[in-house]
Amino acid sequence: MSTLVVHESMWGNTRAVAEAVAARLGDDATIVEVGQAPVPLPADVDLLVVGGPTHAFSMSRSSTREDAVVKGAEPGHTARGIREWLGELPESDHVDVATFDTRVDKVRHLPGSAAKAAGKEVRRHHLGRLVSTESFYVGDMAGPLLDGELDRAAAWADTLSSRPVTR
Structure with missing residues (x-):
């Protein structure tokens, strides 16, 4: 089984979660920043894990990414x-997809998240079978991740690796 972990990270928090997930999934997991993510997916990928920050209750847009850079986020993203990357992918019936996001803890109970929005895109555009969606929490817009979130990410990865393969 081959796993591809694709992440978008403005402050490094989503990248840290992606790294924790990929490390727990083992040697068959490849991690890549979304700007370098392949289109189409390699044929041997059985599990795709996609993560990004929640901006304005959804996946980021060019304008929200630009605003984050103005506020001090890492430039170049x-x-x-x-x-945009999910919008470029062709339909697939052979890959399981898990989505995650990072979001500010203060708005934990408000609707909308990048993970849920990405999951809707996966379903709407037939990009694979959505198997899991998860949110991880940061203390403020720039972070840091709350205590225990990287451990939760590793535990989530365990649930992904123990799922039955549907190929």
């Missing part, structure tokens, strides 16, 4: 986010 404004052109392509997970929204």
Whole structure:
């Protein structure tokens, strides 16, 4: 089984979660920043894990990424986010997909998240079978991740690796 972990990260928090997930999934997991993510997916990918930050209750847009850079986020990530990348992928019936996001803890109970929006795109455009969606929490817009979130990410990865393969 081959796993591809694709992440979009403005402050490094989503990248840290993606790294924790990929590390737990083992040697068959490849991690890549969304700007370098392949289109189409390699034929041997059985599990696709997609993660991004929640901006304005959804996946980021060019304008929200540009705004994050103005507020101090890492530059160079404004052109392509997970929204655009998912829009480039062809239909697939052979891959399981898991989505995650990072979001500010203070708005934990408000509707909307990048993970849920990405999951809707997966279903709407027949990009694979959505198997899981998860949110991980940061203390403020720039982070840091709350205590225990990387451990939760590793535990989530365990649930992904123990799922039955549907190929």
